[in-house]
Amino acid sequence: MSVDGNLRSLIDMLEAAQDGHMIRSALTSFAHSCGYDRFAYLQKEGAQVRTFNSYPGPWEGIYLSSDYFRIDPVLTEAKRRRDVFFWTADDWPARGSSPLRRFRDEAIDHGIRCGVTIPVEGSYGSAMMLTFASPERKVDISGLLDAKKAVQVLMAVHYQLKILAAKTAISPKRMLSPREMTCVIWATKGKNASETAELTGITPRTVQHHLDNAREKLDARTVPQLVAIAKDRGLV
Structure with a gap:
């Protein structure tokens, strides 16, 4: 099957996925069909980073604890351009003792040497990206990926993970309205x-009204508590 055909199949598999295992299996199958070993979905909102990946456990721990998202060349490139692109660690600094050199060496040690990344600008200043990586020097399918279908895949992963994160069912009377949700989201961003x-584009009084309604629906006494509940229930 062609890369385009594999993309179409992946979109269908993601749509049918019922849990994290099925999402992981679908992404892993696609990665292998294209010559890659692993995948990584990453969402960045301000200083907060969320990941869903098949990278080695130790690497994810190193990446997050070392705040590597601040210097990750793939993230930097994703911010600069908004289309599918190929990257290789062989293009990163190979000399010296800089954090970027350490990042390069540790990535290669964990089997992440080259890859293809699909970046998308999210809502409220967030950014999302889906990467397929290989320990080889070069496995480049960027020129074979249909850009629209690639973005479809990334958004399918994003929304399926968001659905899974909503661990607590909310009754209809407690569903937030679009305006209430918008105000809550901005509150989560400080x-x-x-x-x-x-x-x-609405008045401060109206914003407060929406936040008060949201607090009542989610049984929150304060806005900070409202923010915490919204995050805990996967609403934002």
Whole structure:
């Protein structure tokens, strides 16, 4: 099957996925069909990074504890361009004792030497990317990937993971309205009522009204508690 055909099949498999294991299996199968060993989905919101991947456990721990997302050349490139691209660790600094050199060496040691990345700019200033990686020097399918289908895959992964994160079922009467959800999302990003009003084009009083309604629906006494509950229930 062609890369395009494999992409179509992957989109279908993701749509049918019922749990994290099925999502992981679908992505792993696609990776292997294209000559890659592993995959990594990453979402970055400010200083917060969330990942879902098949990378070696020790590497994920090193990556997060060392704040490597601040210097990761793949992330840097994803910010610069918004299309599918190929990368290789062989292009990164190979001399010296800089954090970037250490990042390069540790990535290669964990079997991450080259790959193809699909980046997408998310809502509220977030960024998402899906990477397929190989320990080989070069496995480049970027020129064979249909850009639209590649983005479909990334968004399918994003929304399926978001559904899985919603661990607590919420009754219809407790569902937040679109305006309430928007105000809650900006609150999770540290914005007060005035700042949210400026960003959304509504008045601070209306923002506060939506936050008060959201607090009542989710049984939160304060906005910080509202933010915590929303995150815990996978609403944001």
